[in-house]
Amino acid sequence: MKTRTLIINLASILAILSLLIGLLVGVLAFTGVLEFEKYKLILNLSSLVWFLTAPFWFVPQLFGKNFAEAGKQAWLRPKG
Numbered sequence: 163m164k165t166r167t168l169i170i171n172l173a174s175i176l177a178i179l180s181l182l183i184g185l186l187v188g189v190l191a192f193t194g195v196l197e198f199e200k201y202k203l204i205l206n207l208s209s210l211v212w213f214l215t216a217p218f219w220f221v222p223q224l225f226g227k228n229f230a231e232a233g234k235q236a237w238l239r240p241k242g
Contacts, residue, residue, distance in 0.1 A: 166222075166232030173218035174236065180211040 184205055191201035217224055222233035 166229050167235045170218050170222050170229070170233055170236040173215040177212055177215040177219050180208040180215070184208040184212070 187196065187201055187204045187208065190196040191198065196204075218229075222236075223230035
């Protein structure tokens, strides 16, 4: 059970970081600090990370009963 909880916790951290990176990269590209090609690459990678990790964070029950139980113990999951 601890391994599944760890996976959910790591997935939530990666999901939040990917959202923040996507926001930061957008601001840097808008201000002209970052080239458009680099912006596209980083935004695509952060989007990929988001879409791969968000289901573990938001709906761990998609991955079975054991993940649903582990999701109740994960620290970044809403309780209740």
